[in-house]
Amino acid sequence: MNSLSPINKTTDGERIIHSIAFEFGLIATLMPISYLFMSSKSHSVGLIAVALSVFAMLWNYVFNLLFDQCLFNVQGHYTKSPKLRIIHTVLFELGLILITVPILAWSLQVGFIEALLTDLTFVCYAFIYAWGFNLMYDRLRPFQFLKSYLGRKRQ
Numbered sequence: 359m360n361s362l363s364p365i366n367k368t369t370d371g372e373r374i375i376h377s378i379a380f381e382f383g384l385i386a387t388l389m390p391i392s393y394l395f396m397s398s399k400s401h402s403v404g405l406i407a408v409a410l411s412v413f414a415m416l417w418n419y420v421f422n423l424l425f426d427q428c429l430f431n432v433q434g435h436y437t438k439s440p441k442l443r444i445i446h447t448v449l450f451e452l453g454l455i456l457i458t459v460p461i462l463a464w465s466l467q468v469g470f471i472e473a474l475l476t477d478l479t480f481v482c483y484a485f486i487y488a489w490g491f492n493l494m495y496d497r498l499r500p501f502q503f504l505k506s507y508l509g510r511k512r513q
Contacts (some may be wrong), residue, residue: 368422368426368436373419373423373501374419376418376422376495377394377415377418377419377422377477379495380413380488380491380495381411381414381415381418381420383487383491384411384484384487384491385408385411387487388407388480388483388487389403389404389407390443391483395479397442402465402466405445405465406461406462406465406466409461409465410458410461410462413457413458413461414454417450417453417454417457418450421449421450421453425446425449425450429442438492438496440493443489443492443493443496444489444492446492447485447488447489447492448485450488451481451484451485453503454481455477455478458477459473459474459477462476462477465466470504
């Protein structure tokens with residue numbers, strides 16, 4: 359059962375925690391893989407990953423805020439099914455690609471096609487990671503758990 363109820367809207371604090379946890383996990387799992395496949399440009403990978411991560415966190419916050427608002431307007435609640443999570447992830451990644459391809463091309467000093475292929479490789483990984491991370495996050499709701507735990511301790 360999904361713990362996200364119609365009245366349990368995501369707070370700004372939870373959005374920030376979600377975004378930081380997501381990007382930290384993504385970088386932690388993606389960096390070793392990137393070094394294997396981009397050995398000639400490995401000196402740039404870490405810096406590029408952090409810069410894109412900061413942008414992605416900002417995009418994540420704005421996109422999720424807008425997505426949840428649209429979701430509530432259409433459904434009348436915030437619950438996201440696995441199918442809706444796929445749609446969410448595809449739309450998020452498409453928006454991110456519009457910005458990241460030019461940044462990758464410039465920072466790696468490669469052409470548009472190579473930057474696009476590099477980005478699509480990252481997107482494939484991030485798509486799977488995002489879907490799994492968000493499904494797990496929806497079920498665990500760590501921020502909500504922490505709030506209720508701290509609230510009980512104060513009583």
